[in-house]
Amino acid sequence: xxxxxxxxxxxxxxxxxxxxxxxxxxxxxxxxxxxxxxxxxxxxxxxxxxxxxxxxxxxxxxxxxxxxxxxxxxxxxxxxxxxxxxxxxxxxxxxxx
Ligand code: FES
Numbered sequence: 001x002x003x004x005x006x007x008x009x010x011x012x013x014x015x016x017x018x019x020x021x022x023x024x025x026x027x028x029x030x031x032x033x034x035x036x037x038x039x040x041x042x043x044x045x046x047x048x049x050x051x052x053x054x055x056x057x058x059x060x061x062x063x064x065x066x067x068x069x070x071x072x073x074x075x076x077x078x079x080x081x082x083x084x085x086x087x088x089x090x091x092x093x094x095x096x097x
Contacts, residue, residue: 001085003050005092006030015083021046021091022078032093037079043095044078051052052090056082061089 002015003023009027022044022068025032034044039061058071059080075094083089083091 001088003034003088003090004028004030004091006032007093015086015089017085019083020079021055021076021081024083025093026077031092032078033095034079039077039080042066042077044068044093045075045083045093045095046078048074048076048081048093049090050090050092051087052076054083054085054087054089056084071097 001012002011004022006025009030011030013024013028017023022032022034035041039059040053042065062077062080065077
């Protein structure tokens with residue numbers, strides 16, 4: 001299952017391989033902040049609390065925007081992080097501002 005924590009709404013849904021965390025958050029009605037959807041604004045930044053290994057590798061945009069330190073700490077961009085395979089994943093939207 002996929003648990004998505006937005007600003008005030010938390011939902012647990014069936015995870016969809018091939019879809020981004022942001023797409024799944026919006027489809028589930030979670031108030032997940034975002035702006036560009038292209039990996040540049042970082043408004044959709046999130047901390048992966050469980051299941052990081054079930055996501056595709058970080059995209060070039062994530063390397064550029066977050067860098068190795070934040071990626072190491074478990075941060076991803078919701079609009080870039082794609083579910084790779086089924087399992088338990090938990091992510092909380094943690095924007096900078
Ligand atoms: S929405 Fe801008 S980086 Fe994801």
